Amino acid sequence: MLLKTVDLSVGYGDLRIVQNVSLEVKSGEVVSLLGPNGSGKSTLIKGILGLAKVFEGKVFINGEDVTGVPTYKLIRMGVGYTPQRLNIFPNLTVKENLEVSGSWLDRSKVKRRISELVEMFPELKPRLEYKAGLLSGGERQILALARALIAEPKVLLLDEPTASLSPMAADKIFKYMREVASNGVAIMLAEQNVAKALRSSDRSYILVSGRCVSEASSTSYLTDEQLRKIYLEFISIKPDSSL
Amino acid sequence: MLPLNLPQIFFNSIITGSIFMLAAIGLSLSYSLSRFPNFTHAEYITLGGYVGYLLSEQLGMPLYVAFIASFLGSSLLSLASYNVVFKPLQDRGSPLIYLMVASIGLGLVVRHTIQQIWGGSPLTIRAIWPRWILGHLTITGLYIYIITAAIVTAIALHLLLTRTTIGKCIRASADNVELALSSGMNVSSISRFVWLIGGGLAGLSGFFMVAIANAIPLLGWRLLIPAFAVTILGGIGSFYGVLIAAYIIGVAENFSVVGLAALGLPTDLKMLISFVIIVVVLLVKPEGISASIRGGVRV
Numbered sequence A: 001m002l003l004k005t006v007d008l009s010v011g012y013g014d015l016r017i018v019q020n021v022s023l024e025v026k027s028g029e030v031v032s033l034l035g036p037n038g039s040g041k042s043t044l045i046k047g048i049l050g051l052a053k054v055f056e057g058k059v060f061i062n063g064e065d066v067t068g069v070p071t072y073k074l075i076r077m078g079v080g081y082t083p084q085r086l087n088i089f090p091n092l093t094v095k096e097n098l099e100v101s102g103s104w105l106d107r108s109k110v111k112r113r114i115s116e117l118v119e120m121f122p123e124l125k126p127r128l129e130y131k132a133g134l135l136s137g138g139e140r141q142i143l144a145l146a147r148a149l150i151a152e153p154k155v156l157l158l159d160e161p162t163a164s165l166s167p168m169a170a171d172k173i174f175k176y177m178r179e180v181a182s183n184g185v186a187i188m189l190a191e192q193n194v195a196k197a198l199r200s201s202d203r204s205y206i207l208v209s210g211r212c213v214s215e216a217s218s219t220s221y222l223t224d225e226q227l228r229k230i231y232l233e234f235i236s237i238k239p240d241s242s243l
Numbered sequence B: 001m002l003p004l005n006l007p008q009i010f011f012n013s014i015i016t017g018s019i020f021m022l023a024a025i026g027l028s029l030s031y032s033l034s035r036f037p038n039f040t041h042a043e044y045i046t047l048g049g050y051v052g053y054l055l056s057e058q059l060g061m062p063l064y065v066a067f068i069a070s071f072l073g074s075s076l077l078s079l080a081s082y083n084v085v086f087k088p089l090q091d092r093g094s095p096l097i098y099l100m101v102a103s104i105g106l107g108l109v110v111r112h113t114i115q116q117i118w119g120g121s122p123l124t125i126r127a128i129w130p131r132w133i134l135g136h137l138t139i140t141g142l143y144i145y146i147i148t149a150a151i152v153t154a155i156a157l158h159l160l161l162t163r164t165t166i167g168k169c170i171r172a173s174a175d176n177v178e179l180a181l182s183s184g185m186n187v188s189s190i191s192r193f194v195w196l197i198g199g200g201l202a203g204l205s206g207f208f209m210v211a212i213a214n215a216i217p218l219l220g221w222r223l224l225i226p227a228f229a230v231t232i233l234g235g236i237g238s239f240y241g242v243l244i245a246a247y248i249i250g251v252a253e254n255f256s257v258v259g260l261a262a263l264g265l266p267t268d269l270k271m272l273i274s275f276v277i278i279v280v281v282l283l284v285k286p287e288g289i290s291a292s293i294r295g296g297v298r299v
Helices: A041-049 A071-076 A094-100 A107-120 A122-127 A137-149 A167-181 A194-200 A218-223 A225-234 B006-034 B041-058 B063-091 B096-118 B141-163 B165-175 B177-181 B187-212 B219-234 B239-262 B267-284
Strands: A003-012 A015-025 A030-034 A053-061 A079-082 A155-159 A186-190 A203-208 A211-217 B131-134 B137-140
Touching (some): A003 A041, A015 A053, A030 A167, A030 A194, A041 A079, A071 B177, A094 A137, A094 B165, A122 A137, A137 A155, A137 A167, A194 A218, A211 A225, A218 A225, B006 B063, B006 B141, B006 B239, B041 B063, B041 B096, B063 B096, B141 B239, B219 B267
Parallel strands (some): A030 A203, A079 A155
Antiparallel strands (some): A003 A015, B131 B137
């Protein structure tokens, strides 16, 4: 198991937003976190990363207890992350964005990774010397994904990577995500686009009001009438409309 | 009324602007990463001036040694204040007002300690600088020293911020601290480096002020207001903005002296120029001139 949380409670200040959530993601697996706005998806991810306060519970990466480990060390241990918003450095060029995201690595490795990522995401190639703030929404998300991949993470946490993207750009992000997972990376995806998330992931957890109310294979949410009715309606998503 | 010696006024403006630039860079850099206006910055300036006085005048050491010691003394005070006071407060999630009040309080402690050591009377470095007269323009060795320090600093910082990994990480952290952390950057170490450099440059500005005029415990406060004006006019967090704004305010201050003298008013009122610039910029163009600089390096 590459990523595992046990009874994790997370929040800000004195407020617990996520309560006792246990989940796991295996190598090469894409797991989606589904839930309505405010259900605690982003907070859970921030808790795993040490960007939000962990009240109780544990986080394990590759079997090692990393609860309370500073965020930058966790990233250096092999975790990649793309936040929902503000996920690039707009005043740096695209190339600089990639360079600083692997700042602790050998220069030669960063150079090699930039070449590999530019091959993987050809949209970035002609934009390398552009200020990242000038990129389109889709290009920004691709850059955010490339940034998270520069150090070849074993675990990738994606927080709403397709938010406010056109359907075509969103499809591209999901396609890239599957490619990354096929290389053995464990991916946890927080997503509002339920239909696409279910189609692109292996398993899903449903969060409601900070609690995990269901966990099943994504296929079963798509095909099992009862599951769809109970949970997808429960989180205010019409079970048959967009699937 | 005496005829205007424009070449000398412009030259003096370059000197003033160079000192303002050295004083303001640290203020702007530390604000970019720590997100609060650090009033203790005034005392980094003051300490630099007194350390320079101590070494060159009291201990009789060469000026270049005093120059280096001014940088080191203030950079260490800056680093210590970050590590001991500001970083712990930020780690506890203290609001902006706590940090500002702490910086004023710490500044008072440092200033009164300096006053206890050296007293409150003005102290002067009695170095004899070579002097050249070119037509209406008088240039001294000290002025050359100041301009060279400003040029070297500007070029070195430009190269640091655009060509080195640490410089790019400084810019990234200034853009978005949380994203920098979650990109594997040790933002605390980056901040320490920035406070070290910024404090050292403030110390140099203090040393030059003492070399030009004299050392007094309020030296830093006299330079802090123009430094804030430079930071705000340049656009908070803009490196190139600070470089340009420092010289604009240098020119404004030197011409204001001429204007005030012509009107028979005390030239000390030149301090008002910085206040007026702060108020006008905040009212008219709060983003400063950096918004007009295309492709500029934001820090």
